[in-house]
Amino acid sequence: MSTPKDDLIATGRRTISPNYAPAPIVFERGQGVWLTDSEGNRYLDFVAGIAVCSLGHGHPQLSAALSAQAEKLLHVSNMYFTKPQIELMEHLTDRSFADRVFLCNSGTEANEAAFKLARRYQSRVADRSNKSTILSMKSSFHGRTLASITATGQPKYHDGFAPLAPGFEYLQFNDIDAVERRMDDDVAAIVVEPIQGEGGIRPASEEFLHTLRQLCDQFDALLIYDEVQTGVGRTGSLFAYEHFGVKPDIMTLAKGLGGGVPLGATLATEEVWKGWKRGSHASTFGGNPLASCAGQIVLNVIEEQDLLTNAKQRGEQLRRGLQELTEEFDALKEVRGVGLMLGVECGAQAKTIAKSARQQGLLINTAGGDTLRFVPPLIIDESDVAEALQRLRAALDELNL
Numbered sequence: 001m002s003t004p005k006d007d008l009i010a011t012g013r014r015t016i017s018p019n020y021a022p023a024p025i026v027f028e029r030g031q032g033v034w035l036t037d038s039e040g041n042r043y044l045d046f047v048a049g050i051a052v053c054s055l056g057h058g059h060p061q062l063s064a065a066l067s068a069q070a071e072k073l074l075h076v077s078n079m080y081f082t083k084p085q086i087e088l089m090e091h092l093t094d095r096s097f098a099d100r101v102f103l104c105n106s107g108t109e110a111n112e113a114a115f116k117l118a119r120r121y122q123s124r125v126a127d128r129s130n131k132s133t134i135l136s137m138k139s140s141f142h143g144r145t146l147a148s149i150t151a152t153g154q155p156k157y158h159d160g161f162a163p164l165a166p167g168f169e170y171l172q173f174n175d176i177d178a179v180e181r182r183m184d185d186d187v188a189a190i191v192v193e194p195i196q197g198e199g200g201i202r203p204a205s206e207e208f209l210h211t212l213r214q215l216c217d218q219f220d221a222l223l224i225y226d227e228v229q230t231g232v233g234r235t236g237s238l239f240a241y242e243h244f245g246v247k248p249d250i251m252t253l254a255k256g257l258g259g260g261v262p263l264g265a266t267l268a269t270e271e272v273w274k275g276w277k278r279g280s281h282a283s284t285f286g287g288n289p290l291a292s293c294a295g296q297i298v299l300n301v302i303e304e305q306d307l308l309t310n311a312k313q314r315g316e317q318l319r320r321g322l323q324e325l326t327e328e329f330d331a332l333k334e335v336r337g338v339g340l341m342l343g344v345e346c347g348a349q350a351k352t353i354a355k356s357a358r359q360q361g362l363l364i365n366t367a368g369g370d371t372l373r374f375v376p377p378l379i380i381d382e383s384d385v386a387e388a389l390q391r392l393r394a395a396l397d398e399l400n401l
């Protein structure tokens, strides 16, 4: 006999667009690092909506502020200012290299804006209309709109979508010689993730980012950091570029910025923003007071509760535990990442291990096909990390790896 949950899942499977294949779980609520499904089963959430729920689930300050904002004002468009939007933009510019912010609703939109800004800056401000090429990295991920999939240096995301956007080329990530060989006067911008996320949690080398900066300066190109996954405290600093000491000209954010409410941002220096005039670009929903309120609370809580230190300390604890498991289980090869953005390479077994972990009540997913990804909420405590490691061990034991 089918249960209400079975019926719900059958309806979901019949009606959801075929690009998704959700696990057979219907989540109903969350508290902190824990999610509860429709049958009352609890899961420790180290996926966090794919590095999104930075304050975990049901955070009291975020929930209260969003309820209050929803009662006051949801949306007015960018024809007018709102206080949450102004406060969010001020917070982001105060804490970063940037002077101005374009607010939008997702990572791919933030990247589209970055590409349009870079090209228009080159053609209209610097008067270099020969400069339109955007160099991106192999194994990168920049989103699913047409320019963003084109920038994404992974052919599987391009399959069947030709013709792609013109003017993008790919370089080997962390290969200094390759960039030095390719760099020329036609390059408008280089886009790079300081730590590749979807590509398998692979940090850029400091030397690589320094070389990109130096070559961009030498060839009048702009350096774009896609910090959609690494930004907003995930790595233990507010932005990952702070670990490397190399500033970009443009940076994109999304994911953790809204703590679960759709919110993206493109940040840049005053000089680069000269590329856009009134009407050059827009988003109807971008920066609406509800989403901006979420962003503002996320940034405030990160500061007030020193979640950057927490991300560093809990990241270290998790890294140590994963390292120990790697020494014990042959299937686990290498631990990579920074702060609370960690990956464990484990070859073709990755998906099987993630599924077994789920059966043990631990949610993790895979990146790059061969790497387990750990991106829990920034609010996790010592016992949550210990619990996750214990459940992962149980999953590995169960598989006899």
Ligand SMILES: Cc1ncc(COP(=O)(O)O)c(C=O)c1O
Pocket: 105, 106, 107, 108, 109, 111, 141, 142, 143, 144, 193, 197, 198, 226, 227, 228, 229, 230, 254, 255
């Ligand atoms: C580095 C990076 N850029 C862009 C994106 C696209 O973000 P969104 O799915 O919000 O469009 C992602 C999503 O995984 C990402 O990891």
